[in-house]
Amino acid sequence: MMDRRNSDALVDAANPLKSLTRAQFAALGGDAVAYIKSVSGEVLGQFISDAEFDATFQYQLVMSADGTPLMVADTADAVNEWLGDRNIGLATLH
Numbered sequence: 001m002m003d004r005r006n007s008d009a010l011v012d013a014a015n016p017l018k019s020l021t022r023a024q025f026a027a028l029g030g031d032a033v034a035y036i037k038s039v040s041g042e043v044l045g046q047f048i049s050d051a052e053f054d055a056t057f058q059y060q061l062v063m064s065a066d067g068t069p070l071m072v073a074d075t076a077d078a079v080n081e082w083l084g085d086r087n088i089g090l091a092t093l094h
Helices: 004-014 022-029 041-047 076-084
Strands: 033-040 058-064 069-073
Touching: 033 041, 033 076, 041 058, 058 076, 069 076
Parallel strands: none
Antiparallel strands: 033 058, 058 069
């Protein structure tokens, strides 16, 4: 019979990416792994001070695994088009 502790260990072993630290994740993909995050213009303006954004609009921000902003778009279609020209893997955020 397998107890709960053993089954938890099996789940962790099967999903090693779930236990990565922020630094380990950043080192994993560098500029080859990115994620997409929806952010308000107000938040985006804090990242990019030399551009104007509508504070109430939701923009699509593409960030590399190390946290570097790669691209900002106003639609998901624009992000998909931009990603189609590059060899970048997408990470899923939970």
